[in-house]
Amino acid sequence: MKHMLTMEGVDRPTLDSLLNDADEFFEVMHRPIPKVPALRGKTVATMFFEPSTRTKLSFERAAKALSADILSFSPGTSSLKKGESLKDTVLTVKAMGADLMVVRHSSTGAAWRVAEWTGLPVVNGGDGCHQHPTQALLDSLTLRQHFGSLEGLRIAIVGDIRHSRVARSDVWAFSTLGAGVTLIAPPTLLPPDMTGWPAAARTDFDEVLDEFDAIYLLRVQAERGGASVFPSVAEYRERFGMTDARFNRLKPDTIVLHPGPMIRGIEIDSGPADDPRCKVLSQVTNGVAVRMAVLFQLLGGTREHE
Amino acid sequence: MSEITFQNALIVTGADEAPRVGDVVVADGHIVAVGENLDVRGDVVDCSGSWLGPGFVDVHTHLREPGQEWKEDIATGSRAAAKGGYTAVVAMPNTDPAIDAGHLARFVADRGRQVGLVEVVPAGCITAGRRGEKLAHLDELCGAGVRIFTDDGDTVADAGLLRRAMDYLAERDAVVAQHCVDPGLAAGGQVHEGEVSSRLGMTGVPSEAEEIVIARDIALARLTGVRYHAQHVSTAGAVALVAAAKAEGLPVTAEVTPHHLFFDHTYVEDTDPLYKMMPPLRAPSDVAAVREGLRSGTIDMVATDHAPHADHEKDHAWEEAPFGVTGLEWAAAVVNTIVDLQPADFFRVMAVAPARLAGLATQGRVEPGRPANLVVFDPQGPCETTGTVSRSANSPYLGRALTGAVVHTMYQGRFTIRSGALVEPVGVGG
Numbered sequence: 001m002k003h004m005l006t007m008e009g010v011d012r013p014t015l016d017s018l019l020n021d022a023d024e025f026f027e028v029m030h031r032p033i034p035k036v037p038a039l040r041g042k043t044v045a046t047m048f049f050e051p052s053t054r055t056k057l058s059f060e061r062a063a064k065a066l067s068a069d070i071l072s073f074s075p076g077t078s079s080l081k082k083g084e085s086l087k088d089t090v091l092t093v094k095a096m097g098a099d100l101m102v103v104r105h106s107s108t109g110a111a112w113r114v115a116e117w118t119g120l121p122v123v124n125g126g127d128g129c130h131q132h133p134t135q136a137l138l139d140s141l142t143l144r145q146h147f148g149s150l151e152g153l154r155i156a157i158v159g160d161i162r163h164s165r166v167a168r169s170d171v172w173a174f175s176t177l178g179a180g181v182t183l184i185a186p187p188t189l190l191p192p193d194m195t196g197w198p199a200a201a202r203t204d205f206d207e208v209l210d211e212f213d214a215i216y217l218l219r220v221q222a223e224r225g226g227a228s229v230f231p232s233v234a235e236y237r238e239r240f241g242m243t244d245a246r247f248n249r250l251k252p253d254t255i256v257l258h259p260g261p262m263i264r265g266i267e268i269d270s271g272p273a274d275d276p277r278c279k280v281l282s283q284v285t286n287g288v289a290v291r292m293a294v295l296f297q298l299l300g301g302t303r304e305h306e
Numbered sequence: 307m308s309e310i311t312f313q314n315a316l317i318v319t320g321a322d323e324a325p326r327v328g329d330v331v332v333a334d335g336h337i338v339a340v341g342e343n344l345d346v347r348g349d350v351v352d353c354s355g356s357w358l359g360p361g362f363v364d365v366h367t368h369l370r371e372p373g374q375e376w377k378e379d380i381a382t383g384s385r386a387a388a389k390g391g392y393t394a395v396v397a398m399p400n401t402d403p404a405i406d407a408g409h410l411a412r413f414v415a416d417r418g419r420q421v422g423l424v425e426v427v428p429a430g431c432i433t434a435g436r437r438g439e440k441l442a443h444l445d446e447l448c449g450a451g452v453r454i455f456t457d458d459g460d461t462v463a464d465a466g467l468l469r470r471a472m473d474y475l476a477e478r479d480a481v482v483a484q485h486c487v488d489p490g491l492a493a494g495g496q497v498h499e500g501e502v503s504s505r506l507g508m509t510g511v512p513s514e515a516e517e518i519v520i521a522r523d524i525a526l527a528r529l530t531g532v533r534y535h536a537q538h539v540s541t542a543g544a545v546a547l548v549a550a551a552k553a554e555g556l557p558v559t560a561e562v563t564p565h566h567l568f569f570d571h572t573y574v575e576d577t578d579p580l581y582k583m584m585p586p587l588r589a590p591s592d593v594a595a596v597r598e599g600l601r602s603g604t605i606d607m608v609a610t611d612h613a614p615h616a617d618h619e620k621d622h623a624w625e626e627a628p629f630g631v632t633g634l635e636w637a638a639a640v641v642n643t644i645v646d647l648q649p650a651d652f653f654r655v656m657a658v659a660p661a662r663l664a665g666l667a668t669q670g671r672v673e674p675g676r677p678a679n680l681v682v683f684d685p686q687g688p689c690e691t692t693g694t695v696s697r698s699a700n701s702p703y704l705g706r707a708l709t710g711a712v713v714h715t716m717y718q719g720r721f722t723i724r725s726g727a728l729v730e731p732v733g734v735g736g
Contacts (some may be wrong), residue, residue: 009507010383057364085398085618085619085621085622085679086621086626087618087621087622088618088621089725105623107622107623107624107626108496108506108507108577108621108623108624108625109506109507109576109577109623109624109625110624112576112577113577113578113622113623117621126506127623128508129507129508130506130507130508131507163507163508167508168505190498191504191505191507192499192503192504192510192512193500193501193503193504194504195501196501196505197504197505253426279417283606293564305518
């Protein structure tokens with residue numbers, strides 16, 4: 001594996017291997033000194049061209065726990081605003097000695113271009129509405145921890161599928177790991193053409209509410225035009241929000257996931273958000289573990305921690 | 307002036323007659339004889355195996371001058387045109403400033419004459435500054451020789467404003483050419499709406515964004531009687547609309563670009579901005595429809611939409627890169643490689659029909675008495691795709707195998723390309 005760019009086409013053994021490594025790093029994270037020397041001397045550059053707090057922190061936490069050094073880039077402090085091309089920006093950071101780049105960008109395909117230009121291993125930290133592969137890994141890890149396996153699970157992903165790189169990553173990972181995936185959204189938030197997607201789509205959440213083992217709620221992304229594609233936030237909440245009433249109608253062992261940040265009162269009410277069956281904080285912890293696994297595998301780290 | 311005899315070429319005159327193998331004699335800048343076994347005069351150029359026909363005419367070229375000379379200018383764009391076998395190009399008016407007044411059109415034509423490699427024909431804006439608010443100086447532009455009017459790069463979205471432009475231009479026998487993309491339906495669009503856009507998570511431009519503009523404009527052409535030209539037609543539905551308008555007898559024409567003939571939207575999957583254009587690369591069924599439309603004559607001509615952008619502008623991720631690719635140097639080879647056309651039809655779509663649309667009396671014909679604007683094209687020759695003479699290299703054809711070579715280009719009786727090599731004019735500034 002040279003890069004981690006997309007979940008599309010990643011096979012089962014690759015996913016299993018990453019999740020197994022993530023299990024080990026999860027254990028490392030809970031040691032008294034949660035740090036291993038696996039990537040000592042390596043430098044990870046976090047190139048976040050789009051504002052992000054949690055994903056960037058998570059990658060940097062993962063790199064530090066592996067004893068890697070970090071070059072941290074944010075658009076606010078860069079020459080991009082002065083008109084520098086993306087290519088020049090990443091080549092500049094490469095010249096400072098980066099061994100791997102984590103790239104988040106508002107445009108589809110950015111991480112592919114960076115991989116082409118730099119020749120470095122690249123982790124896609126989210127490109128436009130396209131892919132966010134480490135999110136799919138952390139979601140898969142969370143489901144695997146809870147259920148033991150994704151084999152045969154029925155998972156609903158609810159919300160702004162059209163603008164969601166999380167959904168575009170999760171459908172591939174979940175289905176490859178054996179789960180059945182249903183995408184649920186109003187028609188304006190479903191992709192226009194889902195030919196070839198390993199998932200079913202429907203628009204009637206309440207009809208199928210009690211059929212799922214896990215409900216994955218997406219944030220309504222107002223900044224991507226989400227708010228102009230349904231009549232009102234109240235109407236969205238009424239049909240697709242995880243209200244207390246809807247939560248009570250789920251099967252008693254159904255869990256709820258969310259990529260964060262959660263917008264309480266729209267896609268989720270506080271009752272379900274604070275319920276032990278809501279796994280948001282486990283997802284955050286697992287995010288560090290899977291990113292450790294990805295960095296470790298891409299940079300060919302050594303297993304001195306075993 | 308020197309005399310030249312082109313021998314043993316398959317001659318396509320551009321008139322309604324069968325091509326035949328023969329000779330063409332050029333003297334004093336003009337064609338003086340066309341026929342078989344003519345007496346040799348001056349330089350003899352053997353053209354065995356090649357086609358000789360009217361120089362290609364491009365009704366859709368972005369030369370970027372004035373205002374964006376880092377991408378291209380009239381000299382570098384003229385070189386690319388000559389290399390591609392062109393003897394005339396219509397310069398799109400989306401420059402800075404936009405060509406919306408007479409003196410600006412004269413500047414473009416004058417620069418073209420100074421360079422002297424190809425006839426540079428200015429197109430004019432429909433609306434002032436291409437802002438879509440009020441009419442440009444249409445009378446002035448007509449007076450400066452403008453025949454084709456367009457806000458290319460943007461669609462004239464306001465039907466009332468477009469209707470007034472059509473009313474105004476109909477009596478002048480001018481052409482209203484439209485960049486057909488409904489701005490509301492295409493808002494934020496980066497690629498063709500479909501399977502590929504959905505998987506890539508990018509906002510799509512549905513085929514209907516093009517088709518509703520063409521349908522509306524055909525209705526307005528019927529209302530006003532203006533000559534209407536649909537630019538860079540890219541969908542099967544658009545081809546059907548043009549066919550219906552023609553069947554009705556309306557003065558409607560259409561063009562297709564080499565890239566819409568060659569590539570479909572699966573080329574976008576790698577998100578290389580080299581494949582980013584507007585209209586976007588469409589579905590394979592659309593590509594089949596535009597190829598068939600060109601073959602059948604529903605689509606009248608090939609137009610390059612040659613759109614140079616500097617490397618640093620394409621060195622971004624997809625959604626931040628500009629739309630457009632260059633094409634002048636490879637258009638003829640693209641058409642020759644992928645569309646099954648007889649020699650006469652090849653020159654019809656590359657030279658005759660575009661010359662007629664642009665109203666160019668000295669282009670589009672090989673016959674005695676006319677200025678020698680012609681091209682010798684070897685349909686079996688290898689097309690050079692290793693480099694470009696344009697200032698910009700944003701071409702999806704570089705490195706591709708294409709068949710068909712521009713061997714000689716002659717503009718006003720002077721070689722601009724001889725044996726594939728550029729011949730700069732003597733004593734004129736480029």
